Amino acid sequence: MVNMMTLLTSHWTDSRTPLRLFRLLVATLFCASATQALCASNDTGLSIITDKALGNCWACHTLPGQQGWVSNLAPSLVGVGGRYTPTQLQQWVTDARQINAQTLMPPFGSTQGLHRPASLQPVLTPEQIAMVVQTLSTWR
Ligand code: HEC
Structure with a gap:
């Protein structure tokens, strides 16, 4: 449990996390837009x-x-x-x-x-x- 908490805390305080989330959001929006058919390979x-x-x-x-x-x-x-x-x-x-x-x-x-x-x-x-x-x- 302690290990889990340490893991989560370190993940959320990782300075690259917001960037990763932003990339994920962009990719999700991209696939949900007009390019839907292309993303659904x-x-x-x-x-x-x-x-x-x-x-x-x-x-x-x-x-x-x-x-x-x-x-x-x-x-x-x-x-x-x-x-x-x-x-x-x-x-x-x-x-x-x-x-x-x-x-x-x-x-x-x-x-x-x-x-x-x-x-x-x-x-x-x-x-x-x-x-x-x-x-x-x-x-x-
Ligand atoms: C040789 C040309 C041709 C091909 C290939 C073709 N269609 Fe069509 N399709 C038409 C034409 C022309 C119409 C317009 C209605 C009519 O002429 O009766 C049409 C109409 C449609 C409609 C009704 C569209 C509307 O808004 O009223 C659908 C749905 C459709 N086709 C799906 C398909 C699908 C799925 C395929 C492939 C499996 C396909 N068609 C292949 C020529 C084609």
Whole structure:
């Protein structure tokens, strides 16, 4: 107990402690801001979204927090989690034709009605779509 107290006291009186706390605060604010998507490197949904062989969503959509590449072919996905419920987002990604029969967005969870699809399997599995939807829902 005494050792613990000595340890704590010496830690809090260490002159570098305020500097460390300040750095931690800056890092936390930085990750909580628009760069949220970049800081969440273990975000599986985001890796599917940005993977050229999987979602490649940024070929058409602007994504929050992504620098260097911007596409305005489709509406920006910034704030999309506030515009749609998870069920609606799942419909958009699985087969946007359910929402707009004339859509330009490819169906990621269906090959139905496609002429000569590159593969008989949809681009994304239901599990991958669920992870994409989970990430989209956080974009508010
Ligand atoms: C080939 C271009 C293209 C790709 C790739 C694409 N989309 Fe889209 N998406 C569109 C277009 C165009 C729209 C606009 C609605 C329409 O045309 O029906 C749209 C609409 C959406 C919407 C509704 C947005 C709104 O604000 O109404 C969501 C959500 C969405 N896409 C998610 C995704 C995700 C997630 C991916 C990747 C898995 C993706 N899209 C890949 C073209 C694309």
